[in-house]
Amino acid sequence: MGLRPTVPVLVSNKSFSTGYSALSVVCVCMLLLIDPVLATSTGQPVCQLPESSQGTEQQRYEQHHAAAEGLRQTAAARGMEWLATAGLLVRAREEADGGNWPAAQRLVYKACLQAEQALKQADREASAWKHRVVK
Amino acid sequence: MIRLTTLWTPARQAVLLIALVACQAAAAGPEDDRKAFVAYFQARFPDIPLAEYVNGIYAIDQDSREQWQEIEEFPPYEFAVEQGAALWQAPFADGGRYSDCFVGAEPGVRQNYPRYDLATAEVVTLDLAINRCRKKYGQAELTFGGEEMLALSAFMALESRGNPISIENPAGNPGALAAYEQGKQFYYSKRGQLNFSCADCHVTSAGLYVRADRLSASLGHPTHFPVYRSKLGNMLSLHQRFAGCIRDVRAKPFALQSKEYRTLEYFLTYMSNGLEANGPGARK
Numbered sequence: 001m002g003l004r005p006t007v008p009v010l011v012s013n014k015s016f017s018t019g020y021s022a023l024s025v026v027c028v029c030m031l032l033l034i035d036p037v038l039a040t041s042t043g044q045p046v047c048q049l050p051e052s053s054q055g056t057e058q059q060r061y062e063q064h065h066a067a068a069e070g071l072r073q074t075a076a077a078r079g080m081e082w083l084a085t086a087g088l089l090v091r092a093r094e095e096a097d098g099g100n101w102p103a104a105q106r107l108v109y110k111a112c113l114q115a116e117q118a119l120k121q122a123d124r125e126a127s128a129w130k131h132r133v134v135k
Numbered sequence: 136m137i138r139l140t141t142l143w144t145p146a147r148q149a150v151l152l153i154a155l156v157a158c159q160a161a162a163a164g165p166e167d168d169r170k171a172f173v174a175y176f177q178a179r180f181p182d183i184p185l186a187e188y189v190n191g192i193y194a195i196d197q198d199s200r201e202q203w204q205e206i207e208e209f210p211p212y213e214f215a216v217e218q219g220a221a222l223w224q225a226p227f228a229d230g231g232r233y234s235d236c237f238v239g240a241e242p243g244v245r246q247n248y249p250r251y252d253l254a255t256a257e258v259v260t261l262d263l264a265i266n267r268c269r270k271k272y273g274q275a276e277l278t279f280g281g282e283e284m285l286a287l288s289a290f291m292a293l294e295s296r297g298n299p300i301s302i303e304n305p306a307g308n309p310g311a312l313a314a315y316e317q318g319k320q321f322y323y324s325k326r327g328q329l330n331f332s333c334a335d336c337h338v339t340s341a342g343l344y345v346r347a348d349r350l351s352a353s354l355g356h357p358t359h360f361p362v363y364r365s366k367l368g369n370m371l372s373l374h375q376r377f378a379g380c381i382r383d384v385r386a387k388p389f390a391l392q393s394k395e396y397r398t399l400e401y402f403l404t405y406m407s408n409g410l411e412a413n414g415p416g417a418r419k
Contacts, residue, residue: 083382
């Protein structure tokens with residue numbers, strides 16, 4: 001998330017005029033609204049390998065599955081979903097149904113990383129495509 | 136920082152805004168895009184006459200061209216064309232006909248599609264126009280990519296042979312231009328796990344090999360669809376081919392006749408404006 005470190009800087013930099021910082025606050029808020037990856041990046045990393053601390057296996061799995069599915073849907077909404085992501089989540093669910101938590105978590109993690117990469121690709125391509133236009 | 140603040144005056148903002156607007160206006164329009172697209176391939180393959188691009192990879196690859204010409208002597212799409220002709224002629228239950236829906240009552244209208252429909256503010260492809268016609272006369276819509284739709288479009292393509300592709304310049308209407316730009320962005324955007332754009336293969340790598348396949352130029356792509364694929368043993372629509380290439384780069388394909396594919400077809404067909412319609416085609 002290339003934009004993350006710049007967020008606090010822009011918002012707190014007192015040497016800019018108030019008009020400018022107000023604008024940047026609005027911009028950042030809009031970015032957070034339209035981009036769940038950025039939004040979630042302000043807290044915990046989105047894709048995580050399972051930890052053995054909180055909740056039951058089932059609860060941890062559901063949490064990660066929901067996060068990965070959320071990212072997949074965002075990528076799909078931007079027309080940039082990758083081919084294998086949904087299938088990985090289906091296979092993860094099957095492993096979870098069989099109580100095979102490590103395998104289920106690995107598959108969810110893979111799906112999550114794929115969706116995250118797809119969203120980064122979408123961010124890059126939002127402007128990068130212009131450089132490829134035949135001129 | 137103080138300096139920056141003082142410089143950041145409304146006047147400066149206004150100048151920037153004007154510059155931005157001027158830049159937008161100077162951005163290349165569809166006709167500039169098309170000319171550049173054609174010029175690129177002509178410079179890249181100076182020995183290939185422009186009219187040849189309608190033959191896809193066979194314009195570039197002499198070895199497979201002979202095989203293809205042999206196949207064309209007994210066209211494998213003939214059956215589909217005959218089926219399509221019968222469908223075209225059969226009146227609907229209420230007496231309406233396909234010919235009532237198309238300008239001049241002609242089946243040979245391939246060269247005019249896709250077109251931007253002002254009434255519905257969307258890109259209408261030939262397949263969509265066929266289904267709109269059916270709907271108008273109370274008929275069930277045909278499945279996109281299904282046998283009957285492919286047969287009808289194959290027949291209409293054959294009847295359109297030799298007509299130059301005549302897509303109206305999208306620059307004449309803001310909605311049309313927006314749709315065209317959407318298709319253009321789709322075409323040039325990298326997607327999927329392999330991170331490829333259409334242009335990476337069909338512009339930059341045209342003529343090169345990807346595994347056993349030699350890559351065709353995008354120029355002339357939409358002129359010859361639907362095609363009979365020997366590998367599959369059936370007809371294939373342009374959107375089914377889009378889906379195949381998108382799947383190949385490990386991205387999730389879109390629904391046939393989705394907005395994504397229709398705007399992509401709109402952009403690509405405009406790039407081929409002036410080339411002759413020569414469908415249906417035969418491919419490996």
